[in-house]
Amino acid sequence: MRRKQCTQYSIVFMQLTFGMKIGDYMKIMDLHSHTYFSNCGRDEPETIIDAAAEGGIELFGITDHNYGINEREVEYSRLINSMKEPYADRIKLLCGIEIATLPDYYNMKEEEYKLFDFCLIENVGWEGTITKDCFFEFMEKIPIKKGIAHTDLFAYAETIGMTPFDFFKKMADSGIFWEMNVSYDSIHNYREHPYMLEFFEDPKKQDIIRDAKVVISVGFDGHRVEDYLPPRIKEYCLKLGEMKLKTADELFK
Ligand SMILES: [Zn+2]
Ligand SMILES: [Zn+2]
Numbered sequence: 001m002r003r004k005q006c007t008q009y010s011i012v013f014m015q016l017t018f019g020m021k022i023g024d025y026m027k028i029m030d031l032h033s034h035t036y037f038s039n040c041g042r043d044e045p046e047t048i049i050d051a052a053a054e055g056g057i058e059l060f061g062i063t064d065h066n067y068g069i070n071e072r073e074v075e076y077s078r079l080i081n082s083m084k085e086p087y088a089d090r091i092k093l094l095c096g097i098e099i100a101t102l103p104d105y106y107n108m109k110e111e112e113y114k115l116f117d118f119c120l121i122e123n124v125g126w127e128g129t130i131t132k133d134c135f136f137e138f139m140e141k142i143p144i145k146k147g148i149a150h151t152d153l154f155a156y157a158e159t160i161g162m163t164p165f166d167f168f169k170k171m172a173d174s175g176i177f178w179e180m181n182v183s184y185d186s187i188h189n190y191r192e193h194p195y196m197l198e199f200f201e202d203p204k205k206q207d208i209i210r211d212a213k214v215v216i217s218v219g220f221d222g223h224r225v226e227d228y229l230p231p232r233i234k235e236y237c238l239k240l241g242e243m244k245l246k247t248a249d250e251l252f253k
Pocket of ligand 2: 032034098
């Protein structure tokens with residue numbers, strides 16, 4: 001009896017603290033990380049999966065660069081997928097891919113997408129991206145779950161002449177999630193993305209995302225296990241929980 005009460009109290013405490021509903025527990029997620037399959041990465045998959053599991057990450061997506069994986073997409077996907085089961089009681093693993101959309105780097109064939117649980121699209125808004133003038137058309141053709149990596153989408157919406165709300169509403173309707181990239185590591189010179197910092201500071205932006213029902217993911221974008229900071233990921237995941245936003249862990253239940 002006493003134990004039951006304790007459990008109830010702790011659930012109420014979590015609700016008050018993190019704004020969670022009973023049965024609506026948000027998983028601590030990191031949906032952006034690199035291994036030696038990326039030219040700029042060097043860790044074995046097991047090394048970073050172990051670091052994530054030990055750091056309390058519950059949902060972990062490995063997302064090597066498409067132009068690092070190159071012809072090895074079947075090998076990569078088989079390897080990452082083969083680790084899901086052995087790790088299942090410690091961490092839920094996803095096989096993702098980060099896809100560059102600059103013409104010299106984009107090499108995806110439609111059937112290859114299906115080797116992955118999800119993809120992160122990058123270079124949106126860059127000079128020369130193949131998504132220029134066709135962002136939603138490009139995204140809608142992707143046959144798996146998809147998100148936009150490390151991009152200030154409030155600024156991007158304006159450049160394509162849409163109000164932020166209309167843009168984000170269309171994103172939600174098109175099943176595109178948005179990454180809050182919380183990287184803080186040597187390979188990125190310890191810079192923090194300004195769009196991410198601004199988002200967490202700006203209740204108006206948070207209202208727009210909440211009203212548009214856009215799904216938000218968190219990613220550390222790790223390239224070196226010695227730089228990996230799971231407590232930082234946890235902190236930002238819990239902030240999203242407090243804000244009562246839709247979070248990408250829901251997509252992978
Ligand atoms: Zn990237
Ligand atoms: Zn990355």
